[in-house]
Amino acid sequence: MRTVKASAVTDAVAELCIRANRELPPDVRAALERARAAEPWPTAQRGLDILLDNLALAAEKQLPICQDTGMACVFLELGQDVHIDGDLNAAVQAGIRAGYARGYLRCSVVADPLRRVNTGDNTPGVLSVRLVPGDVCRLTVLPKGFGSENMSRLQMLTPADGAEGVRRFVLDTVRAAGPNPCPPIVVGIGVGGTFDGVAALAKRALLRPLDAANPDPYYAEMERTLLEEINALGIGPQGFGGRTTALGLAIETAPTHVAGLPVAVNISCHATRRASAAL
């Protein structure tokens, strides 16, 4: 049994909130640079250049890449041989509070969805814990902006809809989102599981590095063709037209019921921000 202090979780979450908001993960930056090199349309080239300039300026000025510093989605991979000494959820929320204050990040969370009073410290964030064998304790912070979150969709398809139904739903969702989610986007797709589970799968798909394909060749091929089809829609950076509509796409799946085919599409923007640390 290994002990991790709750205060170490707080410190790590605070640091990850700041880092995630100021610099893109290397895979997302590389995807932007690759997209710029491959983009044939002049308007789109200019749009991508501005996004790359923005990354440099944010780093230089220690500013967040985007003013929507998001709702902090915190993922914890926790070995069952690890004991957290203290209140885990409180430690995570304290980390968010500290990180958003220290990093001059925007507080975008309201305490109640209908009465809408800002909590003033960007808490609560959303904590997802996955228990795994061993003694790993790995934290990832994904600050999720809502321009793209709002364009996400979920549908309970029927088994007969099959792969073609999933494909159509994904393309319809991206087409309907158009310029709103700040393209070029990253597309997280969940297929299978339950109503609530499929949304979690789609969110988790956004954690996968953009250069990593699904380990199952069937889904790896589906990811490749769907990404190609999305980049043939013509939406382009900012929605002003061009080849680069999506930088990456990942599908996560789970076993499901004989009667169902849940599918969820969680859209993320070009500032798909995540930062991880092991404790």
Next chain:
Amino acid sequence: MEYRITTPVTREMLAPLRAGDAVLLSGTVYTARDAAHARLCELLRRGEEAPFPLCGSAVYYVGPTPERPGEPIGAAGPTTAGRMDRFSPMLIERGQLLMIGKGARSDAVKEAIVRYGAVYLGAVGGAGAVMAAAVRSAKVICWPDLGCEAVRALTVEDLPLTVVIDAQGNDLYELGPKEYLASL
């Protein structure tokens, strides 16, 4: 084409702009997003005065991050404009001529744009640092309780924008992708 424009504007100044043109905007720009729009329109419905002059004004849909010491503003890119669609026609009727944001607008907003000679300008979504670099000063002028959603008067210099919907109703979100696809 590229235009340099200073606020407040008139519909004559905006008439030559076409979807796809670049605009460098200077002068005073007011920030307002969801909560501020709801309050603003509630005031107007009650027959009260708006907290800033609407006539010829430019409104930027933005909720900036807190400024670092010595800086006028934090990151300041646009938010999705469609959430303001239900409020914009009322503001345009009362003289607002420029809207700055990102994302698609409703048919009702387009109709108001055409009727009153207004223009919808696109700022680069997610380019918070680039947009902030054009802001010289920022001052909260009302509803500080709204935090990042409070109304601020920004003084901007050459804020880099693109005409998305011009006063004739041309929409870059329709024309741009169409033109790109036709080029293939």
